[in-house]
Amino acid sequence: MKIVKVRLHPVSLQLKQPFVSSHETLTTRELTVVGLEDEIGMHGYGELEAFSRPFYTSEMQVTARWIITEVLADLVTDREFDQPEELYRRMDPVKDNQLAKAAVDSAVWDLYAKRQGQPLAQVLATSAQTTWQPDVPVGISVGIQSLAQTCQSVRQAQAANYGRIKLKVHGNTDLKRIAAVRKAFPTTKLCVDANGSLTPAAALATEIDALGLTMLEDPFARNAQQATANLQSQLQTDLCYDEPIESVADAVRAIRAGERRIISMKSSVLGDLTPALQLVAAHRTEGFPLWCGGMVEGGVGRATNLALASLAEFAFPGDLSATDRYFAYDYAQPEFQLRAGQLQVPRFSGNGVIPQF
Ligand code: OSB
Ligand code: MG
Structure with missing residues (x-):
């Protein structure tokens, strides 16, 4: 098969409520859908997950769109390939720019799964x-909000049967808010994401x-x-890496160095599904x-x-809430609805959703 056309579709989704992390406050989610067309007129779609400003990653929507249209599109167009991995290798000469590559790669996988008439989850499971x-x-x-609002959110998340509740925190002093939430919910399983905002301190491990x-x-x-490895060695609590994991090698290195015990995989940050499957393989050996x-x-x-989170290797429920947790409206159909704390993998071929532009 081969790609004959690459199209970019910018979309902008309004958040129902601002989402506050220690990096930034999101009120609008600006995104780009990469559409690929193949030689028989079939289409595949991938999403560019960069944010509008470079607070979470150095890539932004505007820079990554440029990389895709001016550099990546040419590398993947009019090249015969059998497996997505082959086309992914075509992008190797481009340094970094993982989110841009990921948008193309996930569109290639969607198209590849559609060509086989299979759900993306099935195709990924076969490949891995x-x-x-x-x-x-x-x-x-x-997100970060007042104590009362946080407690209300925890209550709502429990009522909706979410299988994992993660609270964002900003800085050491904000851990007091988490301690108050813990007091209000003594037995609820809670995770915390500091997004790198804590600073080493004498009593930090005990407090955590x-x-x-x-x-x-x-x-x-x-x-x-080194500070993370020291903290992990003092803690009962497991540390998890999200942001430092930009490659499979990063994950393996950090596990072996004892910096943390758990890995949160963002396939887009890795460069998407092709490297994500390599991380699944690394998980099996490590x-x-x-x-x-x-x-x-x-x-x-x-x-x-x-589709990725549906693979057997994923041990905890992912940050994959229902569409209506963030947005009143999504550009792709069908939207994802929560049933008994679960999302259903669409039964259609490919990634299972149809974007409407
Ligand atoms: O650190 O996990 C993060 C959202 C944007 C950027 C970074 C992160 C997050 C989240 C929300 O925690 C995850 C989600 O629900 O999509
Ligand atoms: Mg995180």
């Missing part, structure tokens, strides 16, 4: 020699352990590897627990992530 489940337990990420968390994601800035992170995706990105 594993199994997938049609109903995937999912978790919710709760007292919260009784399932895991703490990204305590320190991403280059603070044995670290793996789960699927989120980037406040629109419909196509959510569908891609859900």
Whole structure:
């Protein structure tokens, strides 16, 4: 098969409520859908997950769109290929720019699955020699807000049967808010994501352990590897890396160095499904627990992530909440609805959603 045309479709989704992390406040999710057309007129779609500003990653929507139209499109067009991996190798000469590559790669996988008449989840499971489940337990990420609002969000998440509740935190002093949430919900399983906002301090490990968390994601800035390894060695609580994992090698190195015990995989940050499957393979040999992170995706990105998170290797529910947790309206149909804490992998071929532009 071969790609004959690459198209970019910018979309903008209004968040129902601002989503606050220690990096930025999101009120609008600007996205780009990459549409590929092949030689027999079939289409594949992938989502560009960069944000509008370079606070979470150095890539932004505007820079990544440029990389795709001016560089990547040419590399993948009019080249015969049998497997997505072959086309992915065509992008190797381009340094970094993983989110841009990921948008193209996930569109290639969608197209490849459609050509086979199979759901993306099935095609990924075959490629990774594993199994997938049609109903995937999912978790919710709760942004930074007041204590009362946080408690209300936890209550709502429990009522909706989310399988994992993750609270964003900003800085050491904000851990007091988490301690108060813990007091209000003594037995609820809670995770915390600091997005690198904590600073090493004498009593930090004790304070964190007292919260009784399932895991703490990204305590320190991403280059603070030694501080993270020291913290992990003092903690009962498992640390999880999200932001420092930009490659399979990063994950394996950090596990072996004892910096953390759990990996949150963002397939778009890795460069998408081709490297994501390599991380699944690394998980098998290294044995670290793996789960699927989120980037406040629109419909196509959510569908891609859900296919990945449906693989048997994912140990915890991913940050893959229902469409209506963030958006009143999504550009892709069908939207994802939560049933008993699970999202259903669409039964159609490819990633299973149809974007409407
Ligand atoms: O750090 O996991 C993160 C959202 C945007 C950028 C980074 C992160 C997040 C989330 C939300 O935590 C995940 C989601 O629900 O998509
Ligand atoms: Mg995170």
